[in-house]
Amino acid sequence: MNRKRFTTLLVLVFAVFLSLQPLAAQDEVTEFVFAHSGPIRTMDAPVTWFGSTHWLTNGLYDCLIWRAADGNGYVGQAAESWENVDDVTWRFKLREGLTFQNGEVLDAEAVKWNLDRVRSREDFLVYPQWQFIQDVVIVDPLTIEIVTVNPHPYFEYDVSYNGCQLLPPDYMAEVGEEEFARRPIGSGPFKLVEFTESDRYVFEAWDGYWAGPPAVDRVIYQVIPEQSAQVAALLAGQVDMIPAVPRPDRGLLEGSEGISVVEETSNRITSFYLRVETETGAMNETYPDFQPATLNDNVRLAISHALDRELLADVQGSAQPRLSRVCSYYPEGFAEQYADPEAVAAWYNPDLSRSLLAEAGFADGAGPTIYLDAPTFQFGNEKEVAEVAAAMLEEVGFNVELNILDASAYSEQITSGGNNRDMMLTTLGCSPSLVPTFYTCEWTQANYNVCVPEWDALGKQILTTVNPEARLDLWGQWWETYVNYAQTITLYEINSVIAYNSAEFDFTPRKDGWFTFRDLKPRQ
């Protein structure tokens, strides 16, 4: 074959190959790669409390019901319908013909086994959250009743929370928990087909899902610990989404073709937690005889009025200033009163702060010394936020001793170690079902050896009042105590800043800050 003929043949082969491309493209698998910082460890979801693990396993397992993506109510998963029979009984009707991905039947018995498992296993980190259940009664193979200890206004939230995942009991009995963690099976829209622990998890659409297979054929969770490496992978087109865009990279990603940056509430609120006693935690041993200035009610309130939350939220980078500790999209957050920019701005009152300090015996700028603990970085610029807050406090007369620690050391020594002296910066979830629990006397007495009886009574009433209007009234009173007692001083609600491949996918972030890809659609 001479060179000319060979070249012609090569061109022809190439042309045929190119012409076949659109045909081949029709059979292409739609693959979505989500980059995540990790770590992710177990696939036996109820065992753990880490949110990231629950994001990952969300497509693998169905729950009875699940929180709607827009934060407005609940949607049925294994349950087709559910009703509140009386104050303490909830009845769930399961969908007909449900199975797990291995063909095992998902019926009332399987649901009962799962609920009994999470509420009886003390070694599970979700165990305390499931103590609201008194009994689980099988009515018939498709009907189950859950009886709660008390009337439970946040039942739907709690029954769809961490630990709600339905696992196949027979398969678990056959392989054991250790093997199950290696080869998990659920009843959700995605099957786990391959994984390396805390590195890469490959899920494929399951044809047998009750709602039909999801629109994306394959979802891959890829752990990429470094944020800058995540950004590079997105820019290189090797991942399709990163859940937390570093502030310096935001402009770069916004200006990149085919990439969109969106912001949505992350369901997290950052606050200062103040010492109101001296008897608990390691602080007592580390600093014997230390008397926190924050034991004084006026000092705590002075701190609260000295902080310009709008500026602090700005320093954080992607946050909204707040006064209450429940996220603003919940009615219980009282957004009009505690999230309204004017109301928050009005709360910032350095003059009032100074006069409160004077009442506490610290007149003419000779304020008390306050020890302020903060991590370098957890959810966004904590170090800088603490520094600016310290400057604000010094402005009204406090002497501030800043103690900034690396995030893991901070967690070990301060938040978990109990070594906070006056105030510490912490970010926590903001759902209304959990918040009052942390201020009831059972909790505060056991953890801080203090109790505010009126506050305790209000919290308990909230947690047992099923009527929404009456409950909101109680919340209104509860917040009055919260902002004026100032044991916890809310600063801001954090947003997630998400960057994704908008050229190929349609994505709407969830209100609760979770990353699940059941509803993800390829762009047409």
Added chain:
Amino acid sequence: MYGLFVNRMIQMVITLFIVSMIVFFMVRLKGDPISVMAPPTFNTEQIARLREAWGFDKPLLEQYTIFITKAITGDFGQSIQARRPAMELVMERLGNTYLLASCAALLGLVLALPLGVMSAVRRNSLIDVVSSAFAALGNAMPNFWLGLMLIIVFSVNLRILPAFGALEPAAFIMPSITLAVGTAARLSRVTRSAMLEVMNQDYIRTAYSKGLSNRFVLIKHALRNALIPIVTVFGLQLGWLLGGSVVVESVFSWPGLGRLMIESINVRDITVVQAGLFWFALSFILINFIVDALYVYLDPRIHYR
């Protein structure tokens, strides 16, 4: 050689025992991991029950006795987070770390030896200047920075190499280069100085005067005699490559032991930390053993009793 083997085996057991003790007490220095892993919904009573369930309520010495008795049989306990045997998690990652370190070591060696030999032979020439500049740069550049720069150039701009993972052969290229540059820089300097010393010896002059070719003299007479310090430094570098992989594995999301260790330390999964550090220690000891054995091969005058 047999004496060396027995000697090193005894040393290995003693070292591993000491390492296990240090690691065990160090990771518990700041208290048990339960307080860190427990969610805020746990009260003090529930934390105490969890502590009891994992055996962290027992006296430290009793905990250590239980640990070491099981560790002798290869059982390092269950991972607190993954609920799987800690050693199993470590073994899943170990191969990737060894593979990456081996590639980097090989690459480092391939770069350093010719560079070092040539800059010694052509002292003060352009190649010597370039080699010196490379050594200075290679030593000064932090490997995480180099790794990110490579990602930006080859993954983001040129789009020819994967930015993360260990899924395809091409994924080895950037992490290996990142790890190898430092090793090559150090090794090339050692090779140069060792070669310079050997090149001034009488037997090299004799070899040349016998009319042997330049290549033969360099490889057979000079390089072979210069190998002892090179092997010593290379052995140390292998250890550094295993340790250095901790950073590089994070930058390139390489599913290796280094990344597992970082993650486990962050979430205080101490059983995994203990198992991982055991393997790191064992690897260092084995590398040292191989280096010692190589001395005997390279210089027959060396004997171990």
